[in-house]
Amino acid sequence: MAEDPTHDSKRVDPMEPWRGMRDIYMDAWGKTMVDMVNSEAYAQATGAMLDTYMTVSAPFREAVEKAMLKTLEQLAMPSKADVVSIAERMTNIEMRLDDLDAKLDNIQRLIVHAGTAPRPQAGNAPQPSKEKTTKAKQAKKGKR
Amino acid sequence: MAEDTVITDPVTAAEDRLKTLTKVMTTKAPIAQTPKELVWTLNKSKLYRYIPVLPKEKRHPIPVLLVFALMNRPYILDLRRGHSFVEYMLNKGYDLYLLDWGAPGPEDKNLRFDDYTLDYMPRAIRKLKAISGVKEFSLLGWCIGAILTTIYAALRGDEGLRNLILLTAPLDFSNKQDLTFARWTDERYFDVDKVLATFGNMPGEMIDYGAKALKPVENYVGNYVKLWDNIDDPRMVEAWHAMNTWVTDNVPLAGGVFRQLIVDLYRDDKLMRGELVIRGERVEISRIHANLLTVIAESDHITPSCQSEPIMSKVSSADKELFRVKGGHIGIMAGSGASKHTWPHIDGWLAPRSR
Structure with missing residues (x-):
């Protein structure tokens, strides 16, 4: 030291x-x-x-x-104004892409959720789409 | 140690000091070293996710999004290895994200708070939720970033915001006497429209001048005197070098935001009076229900405590805390005492609320 x-x-x-x-x-x-x-x-x-x-x-x-x-x-x-205009359009395109990305993320999440959800038994499987279709057809007939 | 013992000659010592001085004044320090991945971009904005250091089972499930000011680089939160808020929080088990606003170009001169809070932030937060796989998150806003997070919390707080941390938040502009910026930008002296017609965006150099001119002797003279006095202390020099690298790396402020900041906030105090309108929606502070921690720097000359305190009585949060810490606007998070006072308090508050 x-x-x-x-x-x-x-x-x-x-x-x-x-x-x-x-x-x-x-x-x-x-x-x-x-x-x-x-x-x-x-x-x-x-x-x-x-x-x-x-x-x-x-x-x-x-x-x-x-x-x-x-x-x-x-x-x-290209002038500064031209470049600025292109840059603004690029940002708009990016936003559209981000919207698509959000939708894809959502679809992916639903697929993963459907894949991990317990599968219903064959005999007990609900048939919501058929019921809706039938009801919708009846409603349409009634209207006519 | 061998080098230390050799320096006995005053001429050699002076030469070494000058070399150190030249190095720190002319080079950039290695900063923002914590590993991160880019997970989202929009225009100049980037969302980074820091690579977690703890296994998933030891991490807090609620992610934290860091939002810094628009006119400075956000790496002040990750300044240097061994002295980084990001590093500290990662070691405490947080899933950390950083929203880097980038530097606006001429094409961004019309960007307003509206765009940042209702376009950029919700999109970044959506991506954060998608990656983390959770519905809730925490927000930490610092300086102008605290204005953005407050507006977001008031307008979109019901979209999963659990915890809100505001650091040195300039929200209340009613006390004009204590606000030097308010005096400088008074409409009698400062023509904001002419400034923006001239520059488009507010130049970073002008903002830097404004911040430094609040304490001119301290910033323009004292800062360098302090460096010279401690030039033989490598740790001190390293800290000074890193801080100087950050301080001199300014970015412009988008013209639209600057106009809102001066006219709507500094002059008309619209945010706290409930008169600020963002894309047709009135910003009501009372709509904030998230758990709130407000951190005030006792020696803050940029955002005096009178600007941050009033929000506490206006929010509807049942769980809220005001924390005062010794230090300045930046020092409370990046100064030598940050790791002993501010960071542990933030972790202590956030950890039980992130389960």
């Missing part, structure tokens, strides 16, 4: 008082800054800066977008 440099540096650290001073200063600075960013004046100033940036940069951005659009047209390349 005598060779451990960290142990030695902790024992004789000329920077320790400086660090203490630094931490006290940073705490005070931090509190002042927190008060500042919490003020209405800061909110107003940052809002104004952002607004100015957006207003000033808007013509340049529009010019770049128009130039890019024309360039892409000349090169027979």
